[in-house]
Amino acid sequence: MYQIYGVVALLVIGYGFGQLAERRHLKSLIAREREANALPAIASRFPATDRAYRQQLVGGSVVIASDYFKTFVSGLINLFGGRVTPFESLIDRARREALLRMKAEAQELGAGYVFNVKYETSRIGAGRVPAMEVLAYGTALIADEPVALRATNA
Amino acid sequence: MLLSNLEVLPEQTIVRHLGLVQGSSVRSKHVGRDLGAMFKNLVGGELKGYTELLQDSREEATGRLVEQARSLGADAVLNVRYSTSSIAAGAAEIFVYGTAVTLAPR
Numbered sequence: 001m002y003q004i005y006g007v008v009a010l011l012v013i014g015y016g017f018g019q020l021a022e023r024r025h026l027k028s029l030i031a032r033e034r035e036a037n038a039l040p041a042i043a044s045r046f047p048a049t050d051r052a053y054r055q056q057l058v059g060g061s062v063v064i065a066s067d068y069f070k071t072f073v074s075g076l077i078n079l080f081g082g083r084v085t086p087f088e089s090l091i092d093r094a095r096r097e098a099l100l101r102m103k104a105e106a107q108e109l110g111a112g113y114v115f116n117v118k119y120e121t122s123r124i125g126a127g128r129v130p131a132m133e134v135l136a137y138g139t140a141l142i143a144d145e146p147v148a149l150r151a152t153n154a
Numbered sequence: 155m156l157l158s159n160l161e162v163l164p165e166q167t168i169v170r171h172l173g174l175v176q177g178s179s180v181r182s183k184h185v186g187r188d189l190g191a192m193f194k195n196l197v198g199g200e201l202k203g204y205t206e207l208l209q210d211s212r213e214e215a216t217g218r219l220v221e222q223a224r225s226l227g228a229d230a231v232l233n234v235r236y237s238t239s240s241i242a243a244g245a246a247e248i249f250v251y252g253t254a255v256t257l258a259p260r
Contacts, residue, residue, distance in 0.1 A: 010196065017197035049164045057157040057234060059212075063205045067198025090198075097200075116159045122238040124204065124246045131201055133208055133246075135236060139158045 014068030021067075022089065029096050036103045041114045047141055056109060059137035060101025063124065064094045066131075091132065095119060098136040111140035155220045156230035157252070163230070165260055172226045172254040177218030181211045182245035208246065212236065215248045228254035 066074075070086035077084050098119070106114050117138035124133050156163075183204065194201055223231045234252035241247045 014196055014198070021197070021199050045160060046162060047160065049162050052164055055156065055158040055160060055163065057159060059236075061205060061209060061212075063201040063208065065194045065198060065201050068196045070198065071195075118159070118235070120236055120238060122240060122246070124208070124238070124240050131195075131204060133204070133238060135212075135238065137159065137236060139160045 010068045011072060014070070014072070018067030018069050022093070025093055025097075029093065029100070032100050033096065036100055036107075039103050039107055039111065039114065041099060041103060041117045041138060043117055045116045047113070047115050051143070053112075053141045053143040056111075056140050056142065057137065058102055058105040058109070058111070058114060058140045059135060060098045060103070060105060061133060061135040062094050062097045062101065063131050063133045064090060064097075066090055091121070091134070094132060094134040095121075095136070098134040102136045102138065106138075106140040109140055109142050111142045113141045114138040115141060155223060155228070157216070157220070157234050158230065158232055159234045159252075161233050163232075163257065166257045167260050168232075168255045169258045170256045172223075172228050172256065174251055175219055175222040175226065175228070175231060175254045176249065176251040177215040177220075177222065178247060178249045179211045179215040179218070180241065180245055180247045181207060182242075183207055208238070208248065211246070211248045212250070215250045219250050219252065223252075223254040226254050227256065229257040230255055 066087065070090060073086050074084045077086075099117070102117070103114065115138055117136060120135040120137070122133050124131055219231060219234075231252040231254050234250060237249045237251075239247050239249070
């Protein structure tokens with residue numbers, strides 16, 4: 001009986017703090033994405049080479065853990081199959097966060113574009129502490145004359 | 155040393171390909187960090203300790219790549235790629251590779 005109380009308590013804690021953190025994170029993501037839109041991240045591998053600019057590798061990464069509630073619910077969904085929505089929102093937030101960190105690094109360098117953006121996702125940690133790492137990286141194009149890059153037709 | 159995951163450069167041409175260069179780093183976290191992570195696993199959120207650990211690890215791997223490219227006399231490493239794999243319980247390998255090239259002004 002006490003074990004059931006324990007699990008319910010963990011579920012409530014997990015749900016409460018997890019939802020709170022998720023809502024707070026989404027709010028901050030939306031605000032920062034609006035600012036970061038000024039710096040386009042592009043998946044193309046071939047920028048124009050007829051003008052001068054410097055290149056530098058930039059990246060951003062984040063390691064995220066699921067909360068107890070999400071882990072529990074995904075276990076239930078696993079029984080019947082189907083979309084594991086609790087994890088979809090989790091990994092989506094991680095990707096957006098990683099991209100924003102990459103853009104922040106590029107912005108500090110005064111970049112006009114980030115080209116050849118790639119994502120890399122891996123499951124790290126084993127057993128008791130499952131966690132995911134998302135890395136976003138690409139090449140920042142930095143022009144001394146920013147107007148020159150703006151004319152690039154990517 | 156110029157690192158880029160593109161294959162073209164403005165105002166410069168690739169003179170010679172020196173082949174693949176690589177760097178890797180395997181790290182695991184200590185128990186204290188693991189305990190913190192276990193708590194985080196209850197409430198969810200970012201595991202800052204792990205983010206930093208993997209970032210340090212990535213820097214180390216990149217450092218080894220640059221060292222290897224330098225010893226070959228390269229000017230740049232192009233088409234750099236990262237790869238991460240969890241190879242054992244509690245340890246992650248970061249692998250970075252690319253093509254070492256020498257450059258000349260166009």
